[in-house]
Amino acid sequence: MLKQGIIRPSNSPWSSPVVIVRKHDGSPRFCVDYRRLNAATTKDVYPLPRIDDTIHSLGQAKVFSTLDLTSSYWQIELDEEAKPKSAFICRSGLYEFVRMPFGLTNAPATMQQLMDSVLAGLKWQICLVYLDDIICYSPSFEQHLVDLRSVLNRLRAASLTANIKKCKFTSNRISFLGYVITLDGLHTDPDKVRAVTDFPTPTDVESLRSFLGLAGYYRCFISKFSVLAAPLNDLLKRDATWVWSDSHQQAYSSLQKALTSAPVLRFPDFSRPFELHTDGACTAGIGVILCQRDTRNNRAYAVVFASRSLSSAERNYGVSEVEALAIVWGIKKFGPYLTGTKFTVVTDHHSLQFLNKSKSTDLRGRLACWILALQQHDFDIVYRPGSKNAGPDALSRYPVPSRSSSASLMVNSLQASDFSSAQAADPYCQRLLRGPLPSGFSFESGILFFGPRPVLPASLRNEVFELLHAHPTSGHLGVGRTLQRFSRLFYAPGLNNWVKEMINQCDTCQRVKSSNTTLGHTNLKHSLSPAHPFDMIAVVTFGFLPTSRSGNKYVIVIQDLFSRYVVLNAVPENSDKWVIESLSKVFATHGIVRTILSDNGKPCRIYSNNFFNVV
Numbered sequence: 064m065l066k067q068g069i070i071r072p073s074n075s076p077w078s079s080p081v082v083i084v085r086k087h088d089g090s091p092r093f094c095v096d097y098r099r100l101n102a103a104t105t106k107d108v109y110p111l112p113r114i115d116d117t118i119h120s121l122g123q124a125k126v127f128s129t130l131d132l133t134s135s136y137w138q139i140e141l142d143e144e145a146k147p148k149s150a151f152i153c154r155s156g157l158y159e160f161v162r163m164p165f166g167l168t169n170a171p172a173t174m175q176q177l178m179d180s181v182l183a184g185l186k187w188q189i190c191l192v193y194l195d196d197i198i199c200y201s202p203s204f205e206q207h208l209v210d211l212r213s214v215l216n217r218l219r220a221a222s223l224t225a226n227i228k229k230c231k232f233t234s235n236r237i238s239f240l241g242y243v244i245t246l247d248g249l250h251t252d253p254d255k256v257r258a259v260t261d262f263p264t265p266t267d268v269e270s271l272r273s274f275l276g277l278a279g280y281y282r283c284f285i286s287k288f289s290v291l292a293a294p295l296n297d298l299l300k301r302d303a304t305w306v307w308s309d310s311h312q313q314a315y316s317s318l319q320k321a322l323t324s325a326p327v328l329r330f331p332d333f334s335r336p337f338e339l340h341t342d343g344a345c346t347a348g349i350g351v352i353l354c355q356r357d358t359r360n361n362r363a364y365a366v367v368f369a370s371r372s373l374s375s376a377e378r379n380y381g382v383s384e385v386e387a388l389a390i391v392w393g394i395k396k397f398g399p400y401l402t403g404t405k406f407t408v409v410t411d412h413h414s415l416q417f418l419n420k421s422k423s424t425d426l427r428g429r430l431a432c433w434i435l436a437l438q439q440h441d442f443d444i445v446y447r448p449g450s451k452n453a454g455p456d457a458l459s460r461y462p463v464p465s466r467s468s469s470a471s472l473m474v475n476s477l478q479a480s481d482f483s484s485a486q487a488a489d490p491y492c493q494r495l496l497r498g499p500l501p502s503g504f505s506f507e508s509g510i511l512f513f514g515p516r517p518v519l520p521a522s523l524r525n526e527v528f529e530l531l532h533a534h535p536t537s538g539h540l541g542v543g544r545t546l547q548r549f550s551r552l553f554y555a556p557g558l559n560n561w562v563k564e565m566i567n568q569c570d571t572c573q574r575v576k577s578s579n580t581t582l583g584h585t586n587l588k589h590s591l592s593p594a595h596p597f598d599m600i601a602v603v604t605f606g607f608l609p610t611s612r613s614g615n616k617y618v619i620v621i622q623d624l625f626s627r628y629v630v631l632n633a634v635p636e637n638s639d640k641w642v643i644e645s646l647s648k649v650f651a652t653h654g655i656v657r658t659i660l661s662d663n664g665k666p667c668r669i670y671s672n673n674f675f676n677v678v
Contacts, residue, residue, distance in 0.1 A: 122330030351393030
């Protein structure tokens with residue numbers, strides 16, 4: 064830093080201590096503890112943009128580029144009077160920053176103010192900026208080249224440099240501010256979700272607060288997040304005693320599961336009307352979903368979810384009051400989207416249709432206050448009974464591939480459009496769709512569902528059977544477990560008998576069954592011989608070994624029996640999770656093998672039962 068002119072020797076009367084922290088990759092990061100300086104600093108109140116406002120401004124874009132400035136804070140020079148205050152002490156003496164350091168309380172506001180000034184006139188039109196993260200967006204590739212040049216020219220004029228290694232240009236899928244943005248809409252970032260799903264079970268208030276902070280970043284993807292998290296939030300109360308019970312474990316697992324199956328949220332289209340779907344029939348919390356209609360099929364899709372817990376006083380409300388509270392809170396929550404435009408509130412509580420029509424003089428108490436609070440808005444309240452409306456939860460069905468995490472890789476070749484077309488030509492589906500849908504069935508985004516599962520048309524049964532039973536990763540399971548796989552992903556009439564018949568006709572199953580029967584009466588063994596590289600592999604785990612600096616204690620050894628090529632993977636635990644991860648890496652690099660030999664250790668026995676469900 065001294066050679067780069069970032070710092071200089073100092074004789075300042077100020078001094079802050081140095082702290083060395085570890086980066087994600089384990090390398091050291093030089094930091095200064097400015098807490099005492101920050102406490103004495105007058106705060107700069109320049110606002111940072113709301114992340115959700117920033118993300119939702121990308122609705123009509125088709126091409127994206129992201130720019131990340133190189134050591135952005137260091138590109139801003141400190142005022143002369145501020146430089147002595149940034150001084151820090153270390154073994155070689157006293158130094159002060161010439162460029163703006165990380166850790167100063169006003170550094171983010173200064174960075175944002177600079178970027179807003181540099182990109183004035185372009186921000187919210189062709190680009191967005193959050194601190195040093197810039198996204199340029201355009202409706203077409205040709206226009207994007209023009210827009211991107213405008214942004215880069217502004218940065219060059221301000222002598223700001225970008226880190227080319229962290230920039231991504233002209234893409235239709237990017238990561239920005241913790242989200243994955245595609246043409247379909249807004250997705251969760253798999254790395255961020257993995258941090259939540261891999262989070263160890265909380266053992267104290269601090270670890271629980273960290274977990275809820277991680278999960279809460281994606282609360283806009285989860286219907287009734289606050290309701291799911293209510294038991295965990297109870298543990299954070301001042302007078303709460305830490306006792307981790309089954310209800311807490313269930314809430315913890317439910318949040319993790321909800322994130323792994325989070326839907327895709329579409330960007331709002333401000334040229335079309337909004338719908339607000341509400342649900343307050345709950346003693347723990349209220350939930351709302353901001354929706355819009357697809358112009359192609361008039362089906363509702365989710366733009367954003369929101370929820371909150373009920374206070375102790377609100378839990379004493381009657382059902383009608385809780386339902387009304389959900390409407391009032393939802394309109395206030397999504398005010399920036401709904402104010403100044405006509406929208407529709409959808410509720411399954413019939414008595415609330417009066418809410419925007421009754422006079423406040425006809426009511427007393429909180430209902431009168433709520434009516435007065437809503438009078439500035441132009442909206443209709445539509446009653447939709449549960450039998451005709453799958454409710455807010457059903458909106459999370461869009462799109463079909465996101466309905467179930469267990470369906471992920473196994474059925475990714477079944478495109479939603481193909482599935483919808485197959486249903487439209489299927490006699491059973493046609494019969495259901497001609498009249499009112501029976502109880503339990505619903506039709507969303509062009510797909511017929513029974514509960515949470517899509518109805519499997521007859522024309523796709525064989526293809527799905529190949530994926531779930533005969534595919535190399537499926538293992539030719541028996542009737543019971545194959546039926547479990549089908550039933551978890553799809554609904555189809557007469558499925559049990561059909562699966563039994565298909566397995567009885569499976570040539571591989573019959574040959575293996577016959578071979579096993581013969582071997583059972585003799586002492587003969589198969590002569591195993593690989594035909595080509597990575598046709599057959601052997602897996603064994605060595606350990607317990609001395610703990611490495613990375614915390615690893617075991618080594619999983621995978622050898623290709625044709626070429627004798629060996630793959631070593633150091634892992635912290637002797638468990639099926641790490642065996643699965645090691646094999647997944649091998650399969651991703653060399654393809655799926657025909658035969659796996661193991662030492663029959665516990666992890667290998669477990670992985671043989673779980674592997675194909677997980678991978």
